[in-house]
Amino acid sequence: GISLNGNGLNTPSSLAAPGLRSRNQPTTLEQEFFLVATDPIPGVSLLEVDAMKRWCVVSVSHNGIVVKLSMSFPAHYPGAAPAFVFVMNPKYSDNFYSLLKSSLNAMAEHYRKHHRRSFTDCCQRLVDLLGAPDVVESLKEGAALS
Numbered sequence: 001g002i003s004l005n006g007n008g009l010n011t012p013s014s015l016a017a018p019g020l021r022s023r024n025q026p027t028t029l030e031q032e033f034f035l036v037a038t039d040p041i042p043g044v045s046l047l048e049v050d051a052m053k054r055w056c057v058v059s060v061s062h063n064g065i066v067v068k069l070s071m072s073f074p075a076h077y078p079g080a081a082p083a084f085v086f087v088m089n090p091k092y093s094d095n096f097y098s099l100l101k102s103s104l105n106a107m108a109e110h111y112r113k114h115h116r117r118s119f120t121d122c123c124q125r126l127v128d129l130l131g132a133p134d135v136v137e138s139l140k141e142g143a144a145l146s
Helices: 029-038 094-113 119-129 132-143
Strands: 042-050 055-062 065-072 083-087
Touching: 029 042, 029 094, 029 119, 042 119, 055 119, 065 119, 083 094, 094 119
Parallel strands: none
Antiparallel strands: 042 055, 055 065, 065 083
């Protein structure tokens, strides 16, 4: 399960990195998982978590579009970026998934350069991307005809 191991989530606001959401900045991956589990990001569901293996699966939905994403976090995270693997849905185009993954990789790399934790902001970014016109257009390009 997810526990805080007695560590608080509060950090001085002067040390908190600016993010897409106004949140206290966690200091461990386990705290990041706990934060999303206890203070959910609208549209994001934490489906599976294994803090020991540094891995999770999230479901992200926005405007009727739902994607599942597996995220794994290297031992040196946040000094190393997480890896993203989408659970592919055949009704969505490869280009759609490529756009999402490219954006998430760029964001995670930016955070890595600044040694910042990116899990919660990547989840929020994915929600935002599902509402972006170019991403929605890429979704239509590969939609199966019925």
